[in-house]
Amino acid sequence: MTPGNNGASTPEDDDPFGYLYADGQANGATPPSGGGGYGYPGSVNRVRAVGERQYGQPAPTAQYGQQAPTAQYGQVPQQQTYGQPNAHYAAPETVGGAPTTRQPLPGDGGGRGRGPNTKGLLIGAIAVVAAVVIGIGVAMLGGNSDDDKSGDQAGSTPSTSQSAEPSQSSTSSAASEGDLPKIDAKALNLGTGVTTASDVKGANADGGIYVTGLNQVGAKVTWTVSGIEKAGSYRLYVRYDIPGVDANATLSVNGKANTQPLGMKNFILSPEGDWEKGWQSTWAPVTLTKGTNVLEISCGQGNQCNAFLDQVWLQKG
Structure with missing residues (x-):
């Protein structure tokens, strides 16, 4: 070939x-x-x-x-050949006049990038912490040291450290608005069939004498209170004794009966039939006028009045 x-x-x-x-x-x-x-x-x-x-x-x-x-x-x-340009390739710096040198970042002062202003952030954080600490200090200095003062409320039983001595008269006077009267039940004006006794131990009244005989319709006791300096709402407290069975009575103020009876319930859950363990207290709201007021506790139709009365007193409502 x-x-x-x-x-x-x-x-x-x-x-x-x-x-x-x-x-x-x-x-x-x-x-x-x-x-x-x-x-x-x-x-x-x-x-x-x-x-x-x-x-x-x-x-x-x-x-x-x-x-x-x-x-x-x-x-x-x-x-x-190495080092010779390719006819089909154009370097980036030859297209559109792109710069071939590195441009410095804005505000870097010499081509060097600057990070966040940590000094300013630190100063701001310190200022916030200082403001919080100052606020806490002001709150602590301005606190009221009298927050633990007790209110004008009575417990389940009247305090034995009451400064006011029970009056021996059916008429009591209030020395001032903050010194409201308290009276032994035996000193109240006793209605027909109501009497006193001291057989059951536990009464706080002088001599342990309490009022009995309220467990019949029409029986009542009356308390005339004078010297009320300001008209308004008050609480009538009553210390009573029941034989472990709930009782109630009608409460009237200045001749007008309250819509709700005076509840003498077995709040302490004393055993039924045990009079000596049934001594406890209750209260009912009353609206008094300035000056003299007449309070009446009676056994009306529908009441369960098998209870002894020991003491009664007023507190601001």
């Missing part, structure tokens, strides 16, 4: 890189050139070298009935 027509005698002899070796050069192998293929003279299918076609130009097309050119076996693209 002639090299000018069909290339090398065998495919393996048609080495595209033969020009790199001594025996290839001896056989006429040449490097690629601008005129077409490379390798041995007369190699099959000479085509255009890689990179020869310019970017943006249409690729060559084969005429009708003709075969399009194909690359030679093993053909490689044209080598680019």
Whole structure:
């Protein structure tokens, strides 16, 4: 076969890189050139070298009935010399006049980025803490040391340290608004059938004397109180004794009965039938006028009045 027509005698002899070796050069192998293929003279299918076609130009097309050119076996693209610019590549700094030097950050004073103003943040935090500490101190200094003062309330039983001594008369006077009267039940104006006794122990009245006989319709006791300096709402407290069974009575103020009876319930749950363990206290709201008022405890129709009376007293409501 002639090299000018069909290339090398065998495919393996048609080495595209033969020009790199001594025996290839001896056989006429040449490097690629601008005129077409490379390798041995007369190699099959000479085509255009890689990179020869310019970017943006249409690729060559084969005429009708003709075969399009194909690359030679093993053909490689044209080598680019190191350091020379590529015709198809443009560096960023050459496009649009982009700066090639680093621009300093705003306010960095010399190209150096500055972090947040930590000094200012620290000063602000210290100011907040100082304000909180000062506020706490002012609140502590301005606290009211009288918060633990007890109110004008009575417990389940009257205190034994009351300064006012029970009056021995059915009429009591209040020295002032803060010093309201207290009286033993035996000193009240006793109605028909009502009497006193001292058989059951536990009464706080002088001599342990209490009022009995209220357990019948029509029985009553009356307390006339004078010297009330201010009209308004008050509480009438009553210390009583029951045999472990709830009782009640009608309470009237200045001749007008309260809508609710005076409840004398077994609040302490004393055993039924045991009079000595049934002493306890209750209270009911009353509206008094300035000056003198008449308070009445009676056993009316529908009341359960089986109770002893020990003491009665007033407190501001």
